[in-house]
Amino acid sequence: MLIAERRRLLLEQVHDRGYVSFRELADALDISESTVRRDLRSLVEEGLLTATRGGVGPVRRGQDAAGVAAPGPGDATGAPRPAADRHGAARPTPAERPADPVPHHREAIAAHAASLIVPGTAVLLGPGRTTTALARRLAGIEQLTVVTNSVAVTQALIDLPQIDVVLVGGALRRSIGAVVGPITEQALQGLRGAQVFLSGEGVTAERGLTTPNVFAAATDQALMAAGRQVVVLADHTKIGHDTMCQTVPSDRIDVLVTDDAADPDTLRRLRAEGVDVRIA
Structure with missing residues (x-):
């Protein structure tokens, strides 16, 4: 199984079940627990999952799995907030991104x-x-x-x-x-x-x-x-x-x-x- 497919399946398992332990994910995908831990560490670092004691859960801060902020209680208009990185900082808009280097x-x-x-x-x-x-x-x-x-x-x-x-x-x-x-x-x-x-x-x-x-x-x-x-x-x-x-x-x-x-x-x-x- 390619790494991208494996990590996609891990994300689906977490979002379907809300909270999953490392052992449950290893059994569900028929892979080793060490592989699960390594993949989940990368997904947490990317801001796609939230680390919990003994496992992982869906991302918080009102974001979906794609890193797009969802309307929260304070959003009277229902307009989405700017997407944020895993440190909570707003991601740059296309106009703010670096100019083409080549x-x-x-x-x-x-x-x-x-x-x-x-x-x-x-x-x-x-x-x-x-x-x-x-x-x-x-x-x-x-x-x-x-x-x-x-x-x-x-x-x-x-x-x-x-x-x-x-x-x-x-x-x-x-x-x-x-x-x-x-x-x-x-x-x-x-x-x-x-x-x-x-x-x-x-x-x-x-x-x-x-x-x-x-x-x-x-x-x-x-x-x-x-x-x-x-x-x-x-x-x-x-x-x-x-x-x-x-x-x-x-x-x-x-x-x-x-x-x-x-x-x-x-x-x-x-x-x-x-x-x-x-x-x-």
């Missing part, structure tokens, strides 16, 4: 990725700055169907009448601007596309594409399964970097599009794994 490399990667798309086909685009940059470059394609769970990708395509957009449903994860979760994964099971374009926070020869977000990882795996060809878009800051959750193993990456500043040793090892590495 805009030129990202645009070059997006341009190369756009050249791989065949008009008249169906493709899947995951969330991320680079996939959004790719979406903005699809205006020149006469006919295309795009399946996505990304709000930003949808916004980039909304004024392009020649592009049919299939926006899958699910729980909105504001931190990544995308819908994720079991509803999203189930919707993707019935879809197929010629290509799927994914980005993440790290790419290595040992683990392939990875992300620190357990919810995004499970949904990215569903996107991967729906595409006949898997194309990973990653600038040089992601190459050689590894994060918590594996989304696409290196043997499932057909094409990696990166830039000329990427670590050459990592690219060499990826090529040895059979990945078609393209330098934008």
Whole structure:
């Protein structure tokens, strides 16, 4: 069982039952108690669960499992409070987030990725700055169907009448601007596309594409399964970097599009794994 799937099941168990001991979770998932403790420690650190004596419970502070603040007794209007991190500090809004550190490399990667798309086909685009940059470059394609769970990708395509957009449903994860979760994964099971374009926070020869977000990882795996060809878009800051959750193993990456500043040793090892590495 992949780590992202295991942690998703752990979250479901806790939210279904309200409080669960380590032993109960180990028995329910047929895994060791030490593995449960390790996974739960990470989920608590991410603010997705609350630690209790001898076990865990759902998150407090009026938040749901996705980290989105729910209306509390003091919310007369019922409007949601700003989402907070695990220390209680408000998360930055999109306007407050850091500027793109590699805009030129990202645009070059997006341009190369756009050249791989065949008009008249169906493709899947995951969330991320680079996939959004790719979406903005699809205006020149006469006919295309795009399946996505990304709000930003949808916004980039909304004024392009020649592009049919299939926006899958699910729980909105504001931190990544995308819908994720079991509803999203189930919707993707019935879809197929010629290509799927994914980005993440790290790419290595040992683990392939990875992300620190357990919810995004499970949904990215569903996107991967729906595409006949898997194309990973990653600038040089992601190459050689590894994060918590594996989304696409290196043997499932057909094409990696990166830039000329990427670590050459990592690219060499990826090529040895059979990945078609393209330098934008």
